[in-house]
Amino acid sequence: MVACDGRLRNNVTAWRKLIGVDVSSIGTAPLRVIVADDDVLLREGLSGLLERSGFDVVGRAGDGGQLLTLVRDHAPELVVVDVRMPPTHTTEGLDAAKVIRKELPDTGIMVLSAHVEAEHAMDLLASGHGIGYLLKSRVTDVADFVETLERVAKGASVVDPALVQELVSARRRDDPLAVLSPREREVLALMAEGRSNAGIGRRLWVTEGTVEKHVRSILTKLDLPAADDDHRRVRAVITFLEVR
Amino acid sequence: MTQNRWAPEMTSDGRDPGTDAERPSIRTRLLAVIVRPTAPPLALGVLVATAFIVAETVIIFVLREAVPGGSFGAVLLFGVLVVSAGWGFGLALVTTLASALVYVHFHIDDSASFVPERVQDLTAMFIFLPLALLASTLAGQARLRAAEANQRRREADLAAELARLMLRAGAVRPALDRAAHRLAEVLGLPFAALELEAVPADEHRSAIPLRDGASLLGTLLVPADLPVSVQQRLHQRVVPSLEAQLAATRDRETINAALEESRKELEQFAEQQAALRRVATLVAHGVALTEVFSAVVGELSRFTGVQDGVLLRNEPDGAPVVVAASDDAGDASAAGLRAEVEVPIVVGGRIWGAGRVGSPPGEPLPTDIEARVQDFTDLVATAITNVMTRAELTASRARIVAAGDAARRRFERDLHDGAQQRLVSLGLALRAIEASVPPEQPALREQLSDAVSGLVGVSGELQEISRGIHPAIVSKGGVGPAIRTLARRSAVPVSLDVSVGRRLVDSAEVAVYYVVAEALTNAAKHARASEVSVRIRAEATNLCIAIRDDGTGGADPAQGSGLIGLRDRVEALGGSMEIASPRGRGTALLVDIPLDQA
Numbered sequence: 001m002v003a004c005d006g007r008l009r010n011n012v013t014a015w016r017k018l019i020g021v022d023v024s025s026i027g028t029a030p031l032r033v034i035v036a037d038d039d040v041l042l043r044e045g046l047s048g049l050l051e052r053s054g055f056d057v058v059g060r061a062g063d064g065g066q067l068l069t070l071v072r073d074h075a076p077e078l079v080v081v082d083v084r085m086p087p088t089h090t091t092e093g094l095d096a097a098k099v100i101r102k103e104l105p106d107t108g109i110m111v112l113s114a115h116v117e118a119e120h121a122m123d124l125l126a127s128g129h130g131i132g133y134l135l136k137s138r139v140t141d142v143a144d145f146v147e148t149l150e151r152v153a154k155g156a157s158v159v160d161p162a163l164v165q166e167l168v169s170a171r172r173r174d175d176p177l178a179v180l181s182p183r184e185r186e187v188l189a190l191m192a193e194g195r196s197n198a199g200i201g202r203r204l205w206v207t208e209g210t211v212e213k214h215v216r217s218i219l220t221k222l223d224l225p226a227a228d229d230d231h232r233r234v235r236a237v238i239t240f241l242e243v244r
Numbered sequence: 245m246t247q248n249r250w251a252p253e254m255t256s257d258g259r260d261p262g263t264d265a266e267r268p269s270i271r272t273r274l275l276a277v278i279v280r281p282t283a284p285p286l287a288l289g290v291l292v293a294t295a296f297i298v299a300e301t302v303i304i305f306v307l308r309e310a311v312p313g314g315s316f317g318a319v320l321l322f323g324v325l326v327v328s329a330g331w332g333f334g335l336a337l338v339t340t341l342a343s344a345l346v347y348v349h350f351h352i353d354d355s356a357s358f359v360p361e362r363v364q365d366l367t368a369m370f371i372f373l374p375l376a377l378l379a380s381t382l383a384g385q386a387r388l389r390a391a392e393a394n395q396r397r398r399e400a401d402l403a404a405e406l407a408r409l410m411l412r413a414g415a416v417r418p419a420l421d422r423a424a425h426r427l428a429e430v431l432g433l434p435f436a437a438l439e440l441e442a443v444p445a446d447e448h449r450s451a452i453p454l455r456d457g458a459s460l461l462g463t464l465l466v467p468a469d470l471p472v473s474v475q476q477r478l479h480q481r482v483v484p485s486l487e488a489q490l491a492a493t494r495d496r497e498t499i500n501a502a503l504e505e506s507r508k509e510l511e512q513f514a515e516q517q518a519a520l521r522r523v524a525t526l527v528a529h530g531v532a533l534t535e536v537f538s539a540v541v542g543e544l545s546r547f548t549g550v551q552d553g554v555l556l557r558n559e560p561d562g563a564p565v566v567v568a569a570s571d572d573a574g575d576a577s578a579a580g581l582r583a584e585v586e587v588p589i590v591v592g593g594r595i596w597g598a599g600r601v602g603s604p605p606g607e608p609l610p611t612d613i614e615a616r617v618q619d620f621t622d623l624v625a626t627a628i629t630n631v632m633t634r635a636e637l638t639a640s641r642a643r644i645v646a647a648g649d650a651a652r653r654r655f656e657r658d659l660h661d662g663a664q665q666r667l668v669s670l671g672l673a674l675r676a677i678e679a680s681v682p683p684e685q686p687a688l689r690e691q692l693s694d695a696v697s698g699l700v701g702v703s704g705e706l707q708e709i710s711r712g713i714h715p716a717i718v719s720k721g722g723v724g725p726a727i728r729t730l731a732r733r734s735a736v737p738v739s740l741d742v743s744v745g746r747r748l749v750d751s752a753e754v755a756v757y758y759v760v761a762e763a764l765t766n767a768a769k770h771a772r773a774s775e776v777s778v779r780i781r782a783e784a785t786n787l788c789i790a791i792r793d794d795g796t797g798g799a800d801p802a803q804g805s806g807l808i809g810l811r812d813r814v815e816a817l818g819g820s821m822e823i824a825s826p827r828g829r830g831t832a833l834l835v836d837i838p839l840d841q842a
Contacts, residue, residue: 039665045672052679090720114660115707115717118732119725136664137703140671140696170732173739173775 030054031153033078034070036061036093037112038085046080046139053146064092071100076107078153082136083113083120094120101127108153112136116163118242125157125238129231132158132194151194157231158194159238165189167241176244179221187214192241194234289331293339296323301346308350317347317372321379328380329387336380344373396481402430403485410493416440419493424464431474431482437465438486452483456491519543520619527627530634536627537568540599540620545570549610550601555589555624557597564597580606587617591628599624641816642751649714649754656714659706667703671696718757722747726757727780735768736793737775744782752787752837755813756780759821762806763791763833771795771831782839787819789835799825810835 033055037043040062047057055078059070063086071079079100083093097109110132111124124131132152138160139145148158168177168189177185190200197215201208219226224240227233300323304316320343328336348369406423413419420438428436437449443463445451452464464486466478523539537555544553556564586600599621603609678692710716718726723744731738747753760778767773773795781788801807801823814821819837 039669041669042665042672045669045676048676049672052676114664117717117721117725117729119721119728136668137671137700139668140675140700142675166729166732171734171737173737175737 030056031078031150032056032058032074032076033080033149033153034059034061034067034074034076035080036064036067036070036085036096037080037082038062039082042082042136049139049142049145050080050149053142055149063087064096067096068099071104071107075104078108078110078149080110080112080149083111091120094123097124097131098127106130106155108132108149108155110134110149110152110158112139116160118163118167118238121159121163121238122235122242125159125231125235129157129229130155131231133163134158134160135162155231156194156196157234159192159234161189161193164192164238164241167192167238170241170244172244176222180218184214184218184221187211188218188237191215191218191233192237194230196230284330286331286335289327289335292330293323293327293335293342296326297339297342297346299323300343304346304350316350317368320344320347320372321376324376324380325383328383333380333384336384337377340373340376340380343376344369347372395477398430399477399481399485402427402482403489406486407489407492410489411496416493416497420462427482431478433470433474434467438490439463439465452478454483454487454490456487456494461487461490461494516616516619519546520623523620523623527623527630530630533627533631534568536624540624541568541570543620544599544601544617547601547610547613547616549603549607550613551604552600552602554600555597556600558595567597580604582606583609585609585614585617587614587621589621589625589628591625591632596625596628638816638818641812642818645813645816646751649751652714653719656710656716659710659713660716664703664706664710667699667706671699671703674699715754715757715761718753719750723753723756723780723782726753727760727778730757730760730764731778734764734776736764736773738764739775739777741777741779744780744787746782748782748787748839751817752839755817755819755835755837756787756789758813759789759810759833759835760791762810763793766799766806767793767795767831770799771797773830785839787835787837787839789833789837791833792830794830796827797825797829797831798827799823799831 031054033050035043035046035050035057037046043060043062047060050057058074058076061067061070067079067081079097081093081096083091085092085096093111093113097111100107100109105128108130109124111120112134113120114136116133116135121133124133130152132148134145134148138148152158168185177188180188186204187200190203195203197208197211200215201211204211216226218224222240224236227236297320300319303319307316307319324336324340324343327339405426409423409426410416410419413422420440424436424438427438428434440462442453442460443451443465445465445468448468449465450468450470452466454461454464464478464483470478520543523536523543526536526539541553541555544550547553551570553570554566555568557567558564582605583603584600586598588595589597589599599617601609601613601617674692674696678689678696681689681692715726717729724742727740727742731740744756748756760780763778764776767776771793773793776791776793779788779790799807801811807823811821814835814837817837819835821836822834823831824834825831
C-alpha cells in the first residue's frame with residue numbers, strides 16, 4: 001500500500017473512500033495537501049509547517065488557475081487556499097473552492113482570510129461539508145491548526161472562533177440567546193466553530209455526556225433541528241446566529 | 245376821445261383791506277364825487293356854476309340884511325372851489341370871473357353898476373381874483389393829481405391782475421387772450437390783443453413790440469387812432485410791465501419744460517436701476533442660470549427703441565449658441581436696415597458669450613444702449629462666475645475627501661497586505677525555528693513560542709487599527725456586508741433595514757459606512773441608547789440613510805468633531821445631513837446622498 005506515485009496513492013485513497021474505509025485509520029499515510037497563496041513567504045512557511053506536522057504537500061499554487069490544475073492532477077485530501085489571489089485579489093479563493101466542490105466534492109478545503117466575514121462563511125458552509133474558514137493568523141497556533149486541518153480533511157466544517165464570537169456577542173433587542181445560560185452560550189459558540197461534542201467536552205473539561213445534555217437543551221430553546229452530522233449543525237447554528 | 249362815464253373802479257377804491265369796508269367807502273366816495281379823474285359833462289358844470297352863483301348871491305343878500313356892513317366875498321369862493329374841483333380850468337375861470345363880478349356888485353353900493361370904479365373896489369377885486377384863480381388852480385391840480393393817482397392805481401391793479409393771469413395759467417394762449425381783454429377793459433380801449441410773435445401794424449391797428457433786451461417776446465396790438473396821451477401812457481407804464489410779465493412767462497415755460505425733461509430722465513434712470521436691481525437680486529440668490537438669462541432678456545426687451553434681445557454663449561467649435569432670446573422678435577421681413585450692438589460677456593478673463601440687441605428696421609439704436617446692455621451683461625458674468633465658483637468648490641471638496649479616502653485605502657492595503665501578511669510569515673518562520681530547537685532546551689522553545697504569541701497579538705492589533713483606517717470590507721463586499729458587520733459589533737442593539745441592491749460608487753459606500761459607524765459609536769458612547777434603528781435605501785438617484793436611537797438626545801455637531809466631519813464628507817458628495825436631537829427624546833440622523841445614474 002505504500003505508493004510513492006501520487007496518482008496511484010490518490011486512486012487508492014479514492015477506492016478506500018468508495019468502500020467506506022476511514023482514511024485516517026490507514027496507518028500513517030500522510031494527508032496530501034495542496035497549498036495556494038500568492039505570497040511566497042507565506043506559502044513556503046505554510047508548506048514547511050504542514051510538512052513538519054506530517055502532511056504531504058503535493059503542490060504549491062500562486063493563483064486560482066494553478067490551484068485547479070494541481071487539484072485536478074493530484075486529487076489531494078486537503079486544499080489550503082487564501083481567499084485573495086491574483087488577478088483581482090478579491091475572492092479567487094472562494095471561487096476556486098466552489099469549483100473544487102463541484103468536481104471533487106470530497107476534498108477538504110481550508111480557506112484562509114485576513115478578515116473573516118459571515119457572508120463568506122455561510123457561502124462556504126452551503127457548499128458542502130469538509131470546509132474550513134479561518135483567520136490567516138491562526139496558522140501560527142500550530143497544534144490547533146493542524147488538528148483543525150485534519151478534521152476538515154475528514155469532512156468536518158470549521159468556522160473561525162473570532163467570527164463566531166462576533167456573531168454570538170452581537171447585541172440584539174429581545175435577544176433569542178438570552179434564554180441560554182452562560183455555559184450554554186459557551187457550548188453554542190463551540191458548536192458554531194464546528195467542534196464535535198467530544199471536542200467541546202475536551203475544550204470545556206466536561207464529559208461528552210454533559211455536552212450532549214447542553215446541546216439538546218440549546219437546540220430545544222432555540223428551536224433548532226437536531227442535526228445528524230456536525231457539518232449540518234455548524235451550518236444551522238451559524239445561520240441562526242447570522243439572521244437573528 | 246375817452247369815454248366819460250362813471251367808472252366802476254369806484255367800488256374798488258372803497259376796498260381798504262384791514263379796516264371796516266363801510267366807513268371809508270362813504271368818506272372816499274364823497275371825496276371821489278368831488279375830486280374826480282374825469283370831468284362830468286360841461287352842461288352840468290355850467291348849471292352847477294350858475295346854481296352856486298345864484299345861491300351865493302341870495303345868501304349874501306340875506307347876510308347883508310342880517311349883518312349890515314359885513315363883507316361876505318368869501319362865500320363866493322365856495323362855488324369857485326367846487327367848480328374848479330369838478331370841472332376843467334376853463335369853466336373854473338368863467339365862474340371865478342362871474343363870482344368876482346357879483347362880489348364887486350355887492351361892494352359897489354350902486355346896484356346898477358357891475359364895474360368897479362373906486363380904488364377899494366378895484367383892490368378888493370384884485371385880491372379876490374387871484375385868490376379865486378389860485379383856489380381854482382389848486383383845486384384843478386388836486387383833481388388832476390387824483391386822476392393821475394387813480395389811473396396809476398388802476399394800471400398797477402391791472403399789472404397785478406395780468407401777472408396773476410399769465411403766471412399762474414396753465415396754457416399760455418388763453419391767458420394772453422384774457423390779459424388783452426382785461427387790458428382793454430381797464431384802459432378803456434375798444435380792443436387790445438397780445439401775440440407771441442411779431443405782427444405788422446395795419447390801418448386799423450398799431451403794433452407795439454414787446455421785447456426782453458434784444459429778443460422779441462411778442463406784440464401788443466391796439467387801435468391805431470388812440471390819443472397821444474393814452475399812447476404815451478401805454479408806452480411808459482403798461483408796456484414795461486407787460487414785457488416783464490411775458491419774459492417771466494416765457495422763462496416759466498422754459499423752466500417747466502426743462503423740469504419735465506429732467507423728470508423724464510430721472511424716471512428712465514430709476515426704471516433702469518430697478519431693472520438692474522431685479523436681476524442682481526436673482527444673481528445674489530443664486531438662482532439657476534437659465535432663470536438669470538431669461539430675466540436679462542426680459543429686461544432687455546423692455547428697453548425702448550430696441551428689439552430682439554438675445555444672450556449668446558460661445559461654443560469652442562462652432563457658432564455661438566443662443567441661450568435666451570426675448571419674445572419681441574421684430575418682423576424679420578420688415579424693410580429697412582437695422583443696427584445691432586453686441587456686448588461681450590467676460591468670465592474669468594475670457595469671452596464666455598455676448599448680449600445683443602437690435603434696432604427696429606430703419607431706425608437707429610438709442611445712444612447709450614451699449615452701456616446699458618453692458619450693465620446687464622456684467623450681471624450675467626457675475627452669475628456665471630458664481631455658479632462656476634460654487635461648482636469648483638463642490639468639486640474640490642469632493643476631490644479632497646476622495647483623496648483622503650484613497651490614501652487611507654492604500655494605507656490599509658499596505659498595512660494589511662504588507663505588514664500583516666509578513667507578521668504571519670514571520671510567525672511561521674519562528675515556529676519552524678521552534679520546531680528545530682532540541683527538546684533539551686524547553687526554555688528556548690518557550691521563548692520562541694512567546695515571540696510568536698507576541699506577533700499574533702500585534703497582528704490582531706493591526707487588524708483593529710486598519711479597520712479604523714479604512715473598512716476593507718466595504719471595498720470587498722459593498723454596503724450590505726459592511727453595515728451588517730458594524731451592526732454585529734455595535735455595543736447597542738441594532739435593528740437593520742438595508743436595501744441597497746447594487747454596488748455604488750466608492751465614495752458613496754465609504755460615506756455610508758462612516759455615517760453608520762459614527763452614529764453607532766455616538767449611540768453607545770454618549771446617548772446611552774437601548775436600541776438603534778438603521779434604515780438604508782438606495783433609489784435610482786439618491787441614497788437615503790435614516791438612523792434613530794432612543795437615547796438621551798442633545799447631539800450637537802458643534803461639540804465633537806465626529807458629526808462635523810460626517811457633514812463635510814456628505815456635503816462634499818453633494819448630499820445633505822440633518823440631525824434632530826431634542827434632549828431626552830433620542831437622536832435622528834438623516835442623510836441624503838445623490839447618486840449619478842450609472
